[in-house]
Amino acid sequence: MDQRKIKFFFSVIEHGNLSSAAQALRVSQPTLSRQIQAIEEEFQTPLFVRGSRGMLLTEAGKQLQEGLQSIERQLRLLKGDVAAVTLEPAGEVAFGIPPSPRGLIAIPLIKKFNAAYPRIVVRIVEETSGQLRDLVANGLLDVAITNSSEPTHGIGAQQLGRERMMLIGPASEKLSIRKATPLKALAGLPLILTMRPNSLRLTIENGMGLHGLQPNIRFEANTLPLMTDLVIGGLGYTVLPMCGVRSLLKQGLVSASPIADLSITWLVARPKARTLGVAAERFHEMLCEFGRKLVRDGVWQDTAP
Template identity: 30%
Template structure:
């Protein structure tokens, strides 16, 4: 198996056509077909099949595609690590961030990397926590922002902040707090709109509820943060979340955040990297920038409900 065969296979999947992939790769289509056949023979599996939509990956092809992307990225990172300067880091850095943390970090981080390291090609990916964990483990991501649920032992982690979770409603909601704070039991009496179980925040909420001997009786599961916002603004219920994903709506006065007064409900936000795949100079530069930016955002009050943890100071 050769690296060029991996590149060829990825190009075919990405472009959905042998002819388009051949043009992009600057090779003739028969040669591309031959390389694909050799790859399938070596693997003993059919990787692609023709359909009305073009060339599509089989189930085996989808699995191999993920591995091929990871391998090609690690080869690219290895080349960058050898050639790049520590004074002027360059190359590609892929960082993943969960939907429920992007409101606080995504745009400030994108702006900071572009300003500090113009030579770095910065790829910022917003995904479900479960997807980020898989991509970081496989090497498709250099870094990821993850929530410490006790399952991060396979990664090198640097805690950033502890985020308080609050009871959040539409500002004039029928479910809004009558006082300045609310008990967890009373919050659970309201129809709750919560991220689905794939989000790192949901298992944490459910664990605290169980520890208090309580149950979530009425819940609307929504995977998309955008749809969750719309449901809250339609007054279908309330949510229990950190402030960061709903910060814009709270600052505009469209939503109201109310502290939970009888139990500590929070999540630890950590910056994670693989223990097995070394970081390039560019990735280490971005890692340092994330730590500095977290400190600045908390210190300036722009990351509401967040408390800085020692290792990021």
């Protein structure tokens, strides 16, 4: 495989047929067909299914696509690292963040990083902690925020800080930030939670399980805004980290109470199998310092015993 073949392979995937791909590449269709055939011979397996709907990837083709995406990205990162030896750091960093800490971290962190390194492009992905962990392990993200409830295989993880989990209810319930809610009290409330195996859901279930209790789940939702909208609509309560509802509390749209003996520890994840490029290393350093500042400011708690 060389870069020319990789380009041809991805063009056929994008266009779904040889004629359109050949036109976009400015080569003849027979030339492109021979190149695709050569790739299939090299891997000794069909990579495409030819049919009336065009050319679709086989399972082997999908596996090759995933691997080449990672390789192609590493080549771009290497180019930026080589240039950074003598020039101001450039290139790109792929950063993943879950929905809950996005409002607290994303904008101030990206603003600070952009001011310090204006030639570095930051690609931001918002997904659940589990999905972000997998993307880091597979080499598609450089740095991501996850939490200690997620397995750490395939990644290196450093603790950022810990915060209390909050019972979130409608504003009319007048829950108090100054008064903790016993974990056992959750069993008697109609709850709106994320779907399994989301780590926030498992944190709640595991915490209640220690008391022999199960959550009374009335609604399941797969996004944080949908969960909080249901709460605002008076359909029940949810449980989220404080960072996920700070803006809603300021607006008076919800009320919240810390849950006794239930917290979440945020981590910063990086790949275990490869070193970070210059751009990603600088971003990792700034993110870790941002976490330490949140601890110093009392927003998060220190994770040290």
